[in-house]
Amino acid sequence: MATEVLTHGRVTWVNIEKPIPEDMNYLRERFPFFHPLDLEDCLSRIERPKIDEYDNYLFIIMQFPVFDSSRRVSRPGEVDIFIGAGYLVTVHDGNLWPITKLFDDCQADDQVRQRHMGGGSSRLMHDVIDRLVDYCFPIFYKVDANIREIEEDIFTEEMSRVVQEISWVRRDIIALQRIVKPQISIVANLEHKDRPFIREELEVYFGDVLDHLYKAWDMLEDHRDVIEGLSDTSNTLTSYRINEVIKILTIISVIMLPLTLLSGIYGMNVRLPLAGSPYAFLFILLLMIVIAGGMLLYFKKRHWI
Numbered sequence: 126m127a128t129e130v131l132t133h134g135r136v137t138w139v140n141i142e143k144p145i146p147e148d149m150n151y152l153r154e155r156f157p158f159f160h161p162l163d164l165e166d167c168l169s170r171i172e173r174p175k176i177d178e179y180d181n182y183l184f185i186i187m188q189f190p191v192f193d194s195s196r197r198v199s200r201p202g203e204v205d206i207f208i209g210a211g212y213l214v215t216v217h218d219g220n221l222w223p224i225t226k227l228f229d230d231c232q233a234d235d236q237v238r239q240r241h242m243g244g245g246s247s248r249l250m251h252d253v254i255d256r257l258v259d260y261c262f263p264i265f266y267k268v269d270a271n272i273r274e275i276e277e278d279i280f281t282e283e284m285s286r287v288v289q290e291i292s293w294v295r296r297d298i299i300a301l302q303r304i305v306k307p308q309i310s311i312v313a314n315l316e317h318k319d320r321p322f323i324r325e326e327l328e329v330y331f332g333d334v335l336d337h338l339y340k341a342w343d344m345l346e347d348h349r350d351v352i353e354g355l356s357d358t359s360n361t362l363t364s365y366r367i368n369e370v371i372k373i374l375t376i377i378s379v380i381m382l383p384l385t386l387l388s389g390i391y392g393m394n395v396r397l398p399l400a401g402s403p404y405a406f407l408f409i410l411l412l413m414i415v416i417a418g419g420m421l422l423y424f425k426k427r428h429w430i
Contacts, residue, residue, distance in 0.1 A: 127219075131232055133242040137212045138249060140228045142219040144168055152207075152214065159207065160184070167205045167216045174307035176314055182209035183320065187311060189257045190264050190304050191220045197293050199264060199300045204257065206250060210322040213246045215253060223256040247323040251330050254312070258337050261305070265344050268297060272351055279359060284366070288359055295352050302345050309338045376430060380420050384413045 127142040128151055139155075141148045149164045163184040166172050177184040185208070188201035202221045207214035215224055231238040241252045271294050278287050315323070316331035391409055402408070424430045 133238045136242045139214040141216045201304045208250050223260045
């Protein structure tokens, strides 16, 4: 059972990593008023972000991105939060390291514990959410760096690799948007709705967190627009290169057509002009060269090549 409890003054923080049924039994015994469905949601990793409000506590599910390097895409890391008068419970799978680091810092340092837990459970919840939101921005900056790298490589000859990179980055942006968007409404709800166990002066702080989420959403919107533009550019370049190849092959085919006809005629088993001449082969070869050169000059004059 990975349940840790930290108490400072009148505030208790219960942090659970990688929850198992025994952890939920502990919460059920310590907080008998927690709804059984909320405890059941803590064991599921596929819950949608939401706020469930009860008379004496809030149950909040939020998601934040965790980059999966093996699949090269961000997946949602879930944190479940119970908050009431004098306590905060956080349940997560351990991949959201800002929560673990904040808990460890509060355990190790009295000043840090006073700064984060001295203002009550609502201030502690704000600090947890604020750190999780700030933790997202390096992921967004990495996406921006990947886009800039694609911009530098898009006019190289390695178009297949560039197209693959564009597809990976586009998929990651879509995944990030799916994760970030629901969190905006949750933080907006915490900012605008009054609750007895959330201090009123925290509205400004939650408003600041909400501004960061809006900034994150705007960044993802910009990233999406840029990657769509790069995708269109790569498609245009690919089509242009394909057309160039087709044009060269067509020119070669058109030039070879009369030469093939001429060689086919003189390959017939009938008597033809110059058939008995010792210079027939050289004459036919010269005629082929003249025909090919004339066609090339004609194509050049028409600006087809």
